[in-house]
Amino acid sequence: MLGNLIQQTVNALTIGSIYALIALGYTMVYGVLRMINFAHGEMFMLGAYVAFLALSLLVGDVGMSGALALTAAFLVAIFLVGLIGVGIERVAYKPLRSSTRLAPMLSSLGVSLSLVTGVQILAGPQPVAFPSFFPVVRYQVMGGTITLMQIGILIAAFVLMFGLHVLVNRSRIGIIVRAVSESRPTAQLLGINVNGAISMVFFVGPLLGAAGGILYSSYYGIMSPSMGAVIGLKAFTAAILGGIGSIPGAMLGAFILAFIEVWGTALLPLVTNGVLGTEYRDVLAFAILILVLLVRPAGILGEAVSEESTVYKREF
Amino acid sequence: MAAADTLAAARPRANRTISWLVFAIAIALIMATPFLPNYHVRVLNSLLIYILLGIGLNIVIGYTGLLDLGFVAFYAVGAYSYGLLASPQLGLHMPFLLILLVAACLGAVTGILLGIPVLRLRGDYLAIVTLGFGEIIRIIINNLDWLTGGPQGIARLDKASILGIQIARPIDFFWLLLITVLIVGTVVWRLERSILGKAWAAIREDQDAARGIGINTTNAKLAAFATSATIGSIAGAIFAASQRFVSPESFTLQESVLIVLMIVVGGIGNIFGIVAGAAILILLPELLREFAEWRILFLGLLMISLIIARPAGIVPRSFGPEKLIRGLFGK
Amino acid sequence: EQITVGMSAPLSGAQAYFGSTWHNGFKLYVDRLNADGGVNGVTIAYDQQDDKADPREGTLVAQKFCDNDKVVLGLVNFNSGVAQSTLPIYEDCTLPTMTFGSNPSLTKQGYKFMVRPVANDLAGALLPAEYALGKLGAKTAVIVNDKQVFGQGISEIFAKNFETGGGKVLDTIAVAPSDVDFTAVLAQIKSKKPDAIYLGAVMPQLALFAKQMHEQGIAAVLMVPDGGYTPDLIKQAGEANIQGTLVAIQVPPMDASPEIADFAKLYKAKYGEEAGPYSIYGYVQGQILEQVLKTTKGLTREDLNAALHAVKAKTVVGELEFDETGELKVAPSYLYKVEGTGFHLVGSK
């Protein structure tokens, strides 16, 4: 039983780490542009595809091998996807900065659709086996099995998240990004390079998403053009749950969601005596989300802004 | 000053031309429909259903300014009302009109049930919760096998008939849908111009200030949700009657998003915008059917370009039914 | 003279691979027929449409075929869910179809204009149940399904067969079709210690499940339906994780007979890749059509429908004929076991 408990906890932490990486990208973009970026899940997908491509080139054409090739492919992929993110922002969102909030959101939907179909056309619609980025090593911890890969994912995710936290809260760049997120016109007046800051966000967000995508694909062993959709939705949910715009919130939301999913699967049939099976897991997740938002309408760590101090005009 | 005068004089004339053009095309299309092959009629029917859904959702998004990503839940409620009440599933074979009424009521009730908990939420939080609500409804339908048939859905639904007239062929549904769209469209348009519609607009612009002038925003928003849900539900019942098969696959999140997209691409807050948006997003892929995956890529790119070219939608907010009527008959 | 066959299947999206390779098999045969001058001078054109595995799209395609007088036969709908909503339309316009959806209920609704040239899920779920009970001596099983038309349908039939044969179903668990992580479900299954697990789902879930099942150290034998009959299953799950998994499908091994081997070669030559899981049935449907054209009175939809129901076609999977509901009288079905990097036949019917 203890083994099972440990096992489930480790599983939840692994899934949670991946959700968190993607949720962070969501939250960053949201924080700066107040935009729900539907194409963010596709950055996750691109991460896997680009890494796959890079890996086959490095191993096949350059003749690199082993850990070196894997590391190189990982870095190349997240960097490239970061650049793609910047490019997408320039083309599809920048022209819409001064229009309603719905416009960039739906433009991102178009981007998402185009990217998924584009990859489907180029690489085929069916899922493809993805190489493992970690050697298969298992550790037995008090009856639970932990793989090296899980440990790797956890470490990678935490390192990236910590880096982001420092970047946003401690560095001047972070302060500037937050300033831009609050008021673009004022930031501009103060000599802040607003486009630079936004590009920065659209570099880091997709980069994190891509890292999540590579870790994910390597954990589950497959990638597919449509893999961004579901996970993107989950990350979005996590970001909202934690309080969108808040970086610790995104992480917290991601881990909570992962734990709900894992424990929900295990406990729902037990608790309801089989009336509600695992198939109701997502119902449980959404129900908890709704309950949390009813108590804290701005998410767990989101700052509840009082009515008159922040003027909410036209939310959409 | 002089330039402004000519402009002002030119505008009604331009308006008149456009109005008559729009009117003529619509009439021509309607007159031609009985002579079109069934496939085309079916495509038009599909278009009309989406227009109906768009009109419904637009109340919440366009008029009241609340982003609802779970609209498809009401569509499902309507469709399953027909599925359950007019099929061998429960052995009930109720008449179509009665079911329509039941569906409308159920829709309103679901709308209010959704509305009550979520009305405190703002913006994106509302969006995710409505999205979650849509998913919850779909998952429940998918899992209540004993009632809804689960993923297998409900097949062999009755053919619909109204007062003894059977509604079975695509063209029958065309007329039914056309009439429904006209009635619902008119009601919604008049509703928008009523004091309630004004309150919705005020909530959209600044809900705190709206409360400050004495608007019970909870009730006004509930009214919006309920009306919108009723329309979605009616669309669902007609959809089920025409498809004669319902299954959870028809009520996915993508469907909700498609309707939002239609509204925004066409021109938010404007009934004619919905028609334009539906035409582009429903007809175009059908016309490009031969191109398989390329058509979806094309659609994605088109979406981006359209939104960038016209962020406020294809049809300007100002060109509404009023403008059309004035252009046709007025001053 | 020329007739047109309307073909409808998912050609875009996640299931496109199944749809297009199935159609390719048909096109392969028909193109060869046409090259030989057709059947009794009748050549065959085809109108291939994408239904996106979506019922709504399916009905529009169906209507399109119905409206087109040249279309006199339909080779339609890979997915039972889509077929469910298109069949009434085909029935209304008297367009005979060879339906590919495998859900048993399709033939039980009294449609007069459809046949199903492939074994339904009743057959598909029988072999594995018999094999598990008989050959493997399994006494208990856990059923997992993805709550989709196909997955749920076939796993329910398996469960019935397994229990009729004396086995005990310990639990039935549903997962979401979008799930990729089964660790929580597997932990639950592990505690029940079943002899066998039946997974009614499609790729890539089959591979993911197998992989994670192995990683969690569950020893039960895994049985999956036809969607798993693809090299991707082994590749994506990882060779070590999938050994011994049983896959049931209507398709014979590609080396079962010289004709089948021939087909596989022709396919590869034409499309530059190995035949897809259902390509051979496309080919078989071509052979059925040839026989229909040989025996039909005329080229109207009614004539072809009559001929189709009366057909006795010699095909690469054996001689096929239909009963009055449109179901195959003898439906071939096969059971494979994953060994090494390939599938080895362990049973057939």
Next chain:
Amino acid sequence: MTLVFQSLRKVYGEVVAIDDVSTDFAPGMIHGVIGPNGAGKSTLINMTAGSYTVSSGSITLDGKRLDKLKKYQIANSGIARTYQNIRLFDQMSAIENLEVCFYPAEVAAAWSEVIWPPYANAQRRRRREKCMEILRFFDLQGYADVDAGGLPYGRQRMLEIARALVANPRVLLLDEPAAGLNHHETAELTAKLTALRSPDRIMIVVEHDMDLVMTLCDSIIVMHHGKLLFRGTPSEVQASTDVQLAYLGTANDIDDIRAAAQDRRAQLGIRTRRRS
């Protein structure tokens, strides 16, 4: 009929914005509220209008508790307000901004408007007529069909006051109505507000423009650090040294600045330039 604050407190975290304020406002008068920035003036308005909750104490109108009501209920009890930062319905025309205020009274008949066009038309005409009258009072009739968001700033301020008047409120709360207005507009505003004085209306004006406050108000309360520092007539307020110290500053201030300015000119050796 009076508006009464009883031991009112408002706390944000550790910040005590309003600290035990008790006072009352009589009808037929214009009450000024002044005080340094952050003294709690807007907080008072916001609590009275229900925008902020009350931490403790009570607000009553004619003995009826307001602070337990919802914001819209407070509005419907006859309290109308304007905001320190203008909050109009930007994409609605000026007249629609006023028409929508009929909602509480007429929403019950909304469906009749939908179903019976003649009724709807009559209703609309009547509403428009009433609103036009108010617009005319504020010289805004020319802007009736212009989107509120597109009006010049000064007009927006006026429109916001006009909107507050539609429901013929018993209590009118104005938060810095003259902020950003020039002298001319301020004078205009003063005249309008004087005309709005009525025997059973309580008007409360928060304002930093002393000319306006002193000419307009009958009674003034001075807030300081969340407390009520002083209450009296304009001349009493001006005479109070406490108020001068905390808020107004003294006449010396101006002299100081004048001296500092001269100092600076001398220091920098600035010559008066003349150019065409």
Next chain:
Amino acid sequence: MTSTTSGPLLRIAGLSSGYGRVGVLEAISIDVDPHEIVVILGPNGAGKTTLLNSISGVARPSAGSIAFEGRDITGMRPEQVVRLGITHCPEGRQIFQRLTVEENLVAAHIGRGGKSFEALRAEVFELFPVLKERRNGMASRMSGGQQQMLAIGRALMAEPKLLMLDEPSLGLAPKIVHQIFRIILDLSRNGISILLVEQNVQLALECGDYAYLLNTGKVKLHGPAQEMAAHSALREHYLGGASEDVLHV
């Protein structure tokens, strides 16, 4: 303090400008000399803010030129303008509410003139001690006057040669208004030229050296501040409805 040329620090000649297709300013000419405090007066909607926006690159000029230290800056992007030494302290404070006081200062420090952040911060803190007290508090928690001080302090972090203040006394208590004006004088003493938009005419003219009166996008009147204060035409113009030609005092 480096004023190299002997000409004006800022020279605006024949500037027309506006937003999108909306024209606001028409052929405006304005000069600011080194060390000067130049006051811009005018009724609401006159175009005062638009003038500052045009200088700082937010509004796009359609004709005319803006030169700073003899260098043409017409149509430059805001961040470039700031880097040249013009800082715009916008109307309505516009501080970053969700940043702390100190972070507000960090965001505005662009390292233009070479002083370290610490040095600049110390200068600002000296000018506004209350900011030092509240340095780690959220900016949104401060009162209006304190926020105004932060806004000015923040603008100083860019080490401007020319500081443009848009209605710094808006919404401030009279006492604080006086304080702000004293600070403006101090800044000027320290060598910063100032372009001041104000509604508080009396105080502005008291402190200023030269003044321009704008109405409906045009310069209606200009002259030395002291003389403007005495000018009867000022009142007349201020109230609107004056003749078309430009008056010189």
